[in-house]
Amino acid sequence: MAAAEGTLLLLTVLIPLQVSILFGVLHAQQEYLNNRQLNCSNSDSITRGFACNATSDQPSCQSYLTFRSADPSYANLATIAYLLNSDAVLMTTLNNLTDVQAIPAGTPIIVPANCSCFGELYQHNATYILKAVGETYYSIAYYTYQGLSTCQALQDQNLYKATNLTVGESVLVPLRCACPTSAQSGEAIRYLLTYLVASGDTLSGIAELFGVTLQSVLDANRLTIDSVIYPLNPILVPLTKEPTKIILPATPSPPPSSATSPATTGSSSSKKWIFIGVGIGLAVVLIIAAAAFCYRTRKGRKMEEQVLPASAPPPKKASEPSATEDHSALLKDSSSWSGSGFREAIHSLTIYKYEELQRATGSFAEGNKIRGSVYRGSFKGDTAAVKVVRGDVSGEINILKLINHMNIVRLSGFCLYEGNSYLVYEYAENGSLSDWLHGEDPQATLSWKQRIQIAYNIADAINYLHNYVNPPYIHKNLKSSNVLLDADFKAKVSNFGLARSVDGEDGGGLQLTRHVIGTQGYMAPEYIEDGVITKKMDIFAFGVVMLELLSGREAARGQSKDREELLSTAISRVLEGDNVRDKLRGFMDVSMRNEYPLDLAFSTAGVARRCVEYDMNSRPSMEEVLMALTKIFSSSTDWDPSSNELSP
Ligand SMILES: *[C@@H]1O[C@H](CO)[C@@H](O)[C@H](O)[C@H]1NC(C)=O
Numbered sequence: 001m002a003a004a005e006g007t008l009l010l011l012t013v014l015i016p017l018q019v020s021i022l023f024g025v026l027h028a029q030q031e032y033l034n035n036r037q038l039n040c041s042n043s044d045s046i047t048r049g050f051a052c053n054a055t056s057d058q059p060s061c062q063s064y065l066t067f068r069s070a071d072p073s074y075a076n077l078a079t080i081a082y083l084l085n086s087d088a089v090l091m092t093t094l095n096n097l098t099d100v101q102a103i104p105a106g107t108p109i110i111v112p113a114n115c116s117c118f119g120e121l122y123q124h125n126a127t128y129i130l131k132a133v134g135e136t137y138y139s140i141a142y143y144t145y146q147g148l149s150t151c152q153a154l155q156d157q158n159l160y161k162a163t164n165l166t167v168g169e170s171v172l173v174p175l176r177c178a179c180p181t182s183a184q185s186g187e188a189i190r191y192l193l194t195y196l197v198a199s200g201d202t203l204s205g206i207a208e209l210f211g212v213t214l215q216s217v218l219d220a221n222r223l224t225i226d227s228v229i230y231p232l233n234p235i236l237v238p239l240t241k242e243p244t245k246i247i248l249p250a251t252p253s254p255p256p257s258s259a260t261s262p263a264t265t266g267s268s269s270s271k272k273w274i275f276i277g278v279g280i281g282l283a284v285v286l287i288i289a290a291a292a293f294c295y296r297t298r299k300g301r302k303m304e305e306q307v308l309p310a311s312a313p314p315p316k317k318a319s320e321p322s323a324t325e326d327h328s329a330l331l332k333d334s335s336s337w338s339g340s341g342f343r344e345a346i347h348s349l350t351i352y353k354y355e356e357l358q359r360a361t362g363s364f365a366e367g368n369k370i371r372g373s374v375y376r377g378s379f380k381g382d383t384a385a386v387k388v389v390r391g392d393v394s395g396e397i398n399i400l401k402l403i404n405h406m407n408i409v410r411l412s413g414f415c416l417y418e419g420n421s422y423l424v425y426e427y428a429e430n431g432s433l434s435d436w437l438h439g440e441d442p443q444a445t446l447s448w449k450q451r452i453q454i455a456y457n458i459a460d461a462i463n464y465l466h467n468y469v470n471p472p473y474i475h476k477n478l479k480s481s482n483v484l485l486d487a488d489f490k491a492k493v494s495n496f497g498l499a500r501s502v503d504g505e506d507g508g509g510l511q512l513t514r515h516v517i518g519t520q521g522y523m524a525p526e527y528i529e530d531g532v533i534t535k536k537m538d539i540f541a542f543g544v545v546m547l548e549l550l551s552g553r554e555a556a557r558g559q560s561k562d563r564e565e566l567l568s569t570a571i572s573r574v575l576e577g578d579n580v581r582d583k584l585r586g587f588m589d590v591s592m593r594n595e596y597p598l599d600l601a602f603s604t605a606g607v608a609r610r611c612v613e614y615d616m617n618s619r620p621s622m623e624e625v626l627m628a629l630t631k632i633f634s635s636s637t638d639w640d641p642s643s644n645e646l647s648p
């Protein structure tokens with residue numbers, strides 16, 4: 001649909017709407033947003049929340065929100081409850097689902113929310129931790145929270161400037177909710193439910209969905225029978241009793257060519273179906289205008305994570321509006337933009353009760369501490385590791401629940417309790433690789449075969465993340481302390497707290513960050529210098545881990561902070577110039593007591609050196625590394641330490 005047509009539609013739609021708003025005020029309850037929130041500089045009070053300034057208004061009440069399970073990040077009750085600061089247990093009953101059951105994309109979920117009057121507006125507070133570069137108040141309100149909040153409300157209640165959001169910061173997200181007015185209470189209305197409108201919804205359809213009268217819905221939102229409703233503009237549904245699981249009517253048929261013929265005029269039928277498709281033209285104009293307004297594209301950054309609202313086409317298209325653009329995507333239901341196939345991989349996660357974790361870890365006894373904030377726990381005889389993390393770990397949960405790889409530590413469940421997250425992992429009997437390489441215990445030493453197996457396992461895991469998961473992931477924090485060893489010294493990559501997804505076919509999708517975090521010695525130069533995030537940063541870190549395996553030295557060590565010797569630079573000196581073999585022998589870990597095949601050590605060092613090349617484009621891909629290591633690994637299994645080729 002061309003922009004001009006959209007503008008025309010805007011007029012035909014707006015005029016009756018204005019009239020209707022004036023008309024509806026008499027027995028009105030809350031005003032309808034009518035897309036005003038999409039212009040982030042529009043500061044009408046309704047854009048920030050529903051009003052509670054009348055003296056008769058209740059200061060707080062039980063209310064309900066709806067949310068649609070979307071991308072794999074929010075596809076079960078536990079993650080939705082966390083996002084919306086609700087109670088997962090209550091949600092399981094209301095929705096007749098278990099808390100980890102994967103919910104088909106687009107399914108509306110009922111979310112109980114305590115609603116209270118703050119200043120002159122009702123709100124339910126949620127907290128969101130910024131996850132990705134490029135997130136804005138706009139993307140948080142209309143993409144992550146699907147329109148349950150607005151950019152105005154976020155701007156109003158957070159100190160951060162809209163243009164200065166940093167990954168890791170937490171944002172207060174005021175969610176739209178409301179309590180019944182005295183007039184509504186008089187009609188036995190006990191709760192208001194904030195319903196998220198989806199493409200194809202009609203007011204009468206919504207009323208039917210909740211078994212209430214169309215008139216009560218119209219009144220609650222100051223709408224009339226002729227009003228047009230839009231996605232991202234929540235509708236209040238007045239309820240006389242607790243809501244129950246929403247059961248969508250069998251496949252709502254898409255609006256038949258209604259986009260150009262408004263169904264809102266002419267007919268006198270009270271059962272009129274008002275397709276929101278009618279309003280799409282207007283929505284497009286507003287979304288694009290708002291996008292232009294709210295998106296401060298940070299120079300040189302690829303905005304891949306900044307996705308437009310659920311109803312909009314993918315972000316890359318939306319940010320460059322053109323007359324020829326195909327807006328038909330707007331009519332697709334929300335399932336079209338979330339990954340598919342992917343979800344099948346989700347294995348079930350157990351949601352633990354805090355008491356269970358206390359029991360398993362002896363109330364987090366010092367004696368059960370493995371390291372840092374990781375405790376050993378015994379669950380019905382099985383040992384597991386329990387990691388305590390302050391704040392939101394949904395990122396790590398979301399990655400690990402999708403991944404099923406022998407060499408990636410398995411997350412078996414989690415628990416959210418008093419602001420802390422507790423992650424329960426499979427237990428790795430032999431602890432971390434760094435303890436074996438750099439630990440205090442001189443008896444703890446790894447043989448050549450074990451070392452090569454470990455390198456091979458890690459390469460296998462990273463290759464899986466880079467090339468076999470959709471979307472691919474970058475671990476971003478690979479180091480020997482994040483590699484765990486099981487009873488057979490098979491390696492398991494752990495700690496996905498910083499991992500992030502990349503898209504694009506080649507996966508080279510360049511991302512940038514100002515928030516450079518990592519461990520000295522493992523961080524690739526382009527990441528330290530320019531915040532460049534690509535798969536090649538994992539390759540670099542992997543090269544460093546290989547060098548640790550060869551030399552037993554730490555990634556960075558030195559007398560003082562600014563005179564540190566990095567393994568990644570040391571290897572060039574070893575492999576350059578004359579007497580390379582002698583220098584390599586000097587470099588190798590003495591705890592192997594010369595029991596290694598020098599030729600294979602030489603090949604391995606060569607692979608590692610390519611991985612830590614300064615220029616990221618000179619580094620091999622993980623596939624190449626894995627192939628090289630496969631050969632070295634199989635040659636190593638044939639190698640017999642007694643026939644040590646080192647002996648002259
Ligand atoms: C957004 O709102 C501001 C303030 O009300 C107004 O000046 C501006 O014209 C609006 N922008 C659009 C694109 O409607």
Ligand SMILES: *[C@@H]1O[C@H](CO)[C@@H](O)[C@H](O)[C@H]1NC(C)=O
Binds near residue numbers: 045053054055120
């Ligand atoms: C409440 O606030 C709205 C918007 O700010 C205003 O229009 C309305 O008159 C106020 N009502 C009362 C009773 O103060």
Ligand SMILES: *[C@@H]1O[C@H](CO)[C@@H](O)[C@H](O)[C@H]1NC(C)=O
Binds near residue numbers: 096245
């Ligand atoms: C809840 O779901 C189960 C199966 O998933 C079904 O058998 C049961 O009837 C449902 N209960 C309600 C109240 O819908």
Ligand SMILES: *[C@@H]1O[C@H](CO)[C@@H](O)[C@H](O)[C@H]1NC(C)=O
Binds near residue numbers: 085113
């Ligand atoms: C609402 O508040 C009550 C009491 O403070 C609490 O018991 C209940 O769990 C809260 N509900 C939600 C959904 O958080």
Ligand SMILES: *[C@@H]1O[C@H](CO)[C@@H](O)[C@H](O)[C@H]1NC(C)=O
Binds near residue numbers: 116
């Ligand atoms: C919600 O957040 C606001 C702003 O921080 C705060 O003043 C208010 O007390 C919070 N409401 C609840 C119910 O915690």
Ligand SMILES: *[C@@H]1O[C@H](CO)[C@@H](O)[C@H](O)[C@H]1NC(C)=O
Binds near residue numbers: 161164166
């Ligand atoms: C951006 O935020 C950071 C920390 O949140 C702050 O130190 C910095 O001064 C802010 N920059 C601007 C331009 O506001």
